[in-house]
Amino acid sequence: MPTSVLRDGRFDPVRTRATGVAGIDDFAFTGRGAPILAALNGPGEVIRSS
Secondary structure (H helix, E strand, C coil): CCEEEECCCECCCCCCCCCCCCCEEEECCCCCCEEEEECCCCCEEEEECC
């Protein structure tokens, strides 16, 4: 379940959705919904969450 803004302005609790992803340098939201892009330092890769 994605984190979202509730009607009263509070946020849903944050949840860990990925593990074992070391060296994240930066991340970006792709728009509406849960997916994000994360840039990994070590291997020089970009990964996408689902």
